[in-house]
Amino acid sequence: MISFSERLQKLPPYLFVDLRQRMQAAKARGVDVISLGIGDPDVSTPDPVVEALVQSIQNPKDPDRHRYGCDIPVEDFPQAVLDFYQRRYGVTLSEDQVATTLGSKDAIVKLSLGILNPGDIGIAASPGYPTYNIGHVFASATTYYAPILRENDFYVDFDAIPDEIKRLAKVLWINYPNNPTTATADLNFFERAVEFGRQNDILIAHDNAYSENTYDGYRSPSILQVDGAAEVAVEFFSLSKAFNMTGWRLGFVVGHPTAVNAVKTVKDNIDNGSLRALQFAGAKALSIAEKITPPINAVYQKRRDVVVDALMESGWEIEKPKATIYVWAPVPPRFEGSSRAFATALLEEVGVVVTPGLGYGQWSEGYYRISLTYPDEVIGEAISRIRDFAH
C-alpha cells in the first residue's frame, strides 16, 4: 500500500485550510469574497524583461535555446549577479560564491538537504517563512524556533538561545525585510548575526526576498556588507517580489562558498536548471534594477497608504511599513488577540480574507497580515468593507 513517507507526515498541517474551507463555503452562499491573503504580485513583469525573454527564445542564432540550462550555463546571469551586488550593496563576490536557483523557496530546502544530517538542528526565526522548517524536516533535522518579538525590534535575541542549541545547530534562518512582520534590519544587527555565526560555527542564512520592495527612500542592506560575512553567511535573493517575476522561478544564493556549492550540488542531482531564455531575461532584470523597481514600489507605496490610513480611521492601531508587500497589524481589541477569530469574522461578515498571524507560528498570534498585491480597485473595495465591519 502506498502511503505518505514519515517525512511528509511530519510536515505541519497547512494552517490556512480552515480559512480556505470557510472561503469556499462563503462563496457557495453567494458572498462575493475578496482576498488580501496571498503575496503574489498582480502587476506584470516589466516590459524590457519580457522582451529579453522573447528575443532570447526566438533567437534562431542560438542553437542551444531549448536545452538544459545547467549543461550550457548562461554566463550572463551570474555576471549580472556580481554586478548587481557590487552596484547595489558595494559587495564584491567571486564566481564560486554564486549559484543560480529556481527561486528561493526551492533553494532554501536544497540548502538544508546539502548541509544538514539527520538529527541536526536548524534555528528558524519565528514568525517566519514556513519553508525554513520544511527544509529541516526534509533533511531529517529538527527546528528550534527563535522568537522575534516587537519588544526586541523583531530581532533575534541571540542571548536567549540556549547553549545546547548553539552547540548543536548548523544553520540560522533570518529574513529582513521580514515576511510577515514587515520589520527591517540595520547593518548593526547583521554584524551581530555574523558574530553569532562565527562564535558558534553556525551558518547564517539570510533570506533577502524583499530587499528591493522598500518605501519612503529606505534602502535595505545585505548581510554580505558586513566584513567577513561570506565566511559564515549566505544570502538568498529572489527575482520574484523584486521584479514581479514570481511565476518565472528564478533567484540566486550568494556568499559562503561551501554552502553555495552545497546548493549547486543538490541542484545538479535534482533539477536541470532554468530555461536559458529565462536566465538571459533575469540578467536583464538585474542589470536594469534601478530603473524597474521604482515604478513597482510606487504602486505598493500608494496601496500601503490607502490601507494604513483607512485602518487608522477605523480606529485600529497600525504602523506604516517601510518595506515588503504587506501590512502587519494587531487584531482589534474585541477579538482578544485571536487572529483566527478576527479573520473568520471578517470573512463571514464582510467577505474579506486576511492572513491570521497564527499561521506563522505561536509568536505571531494576535496579528494579521494584509497583502498589497491586489489591484487598487480590489484593495479599495476591501477597505470600504473593513470600514463597515469596524463600525
Ligand SMILES: *Cc1c(COP(=O)(O)O)cnc(C)c1O
Ligand atoms: C516569497 C518569499 C520567498 C520565495 O520566493 P520565490 O518565489 O520562491 O523565490 C522566500 N522567502 C520569503 C520570506 C518570501 O516571502
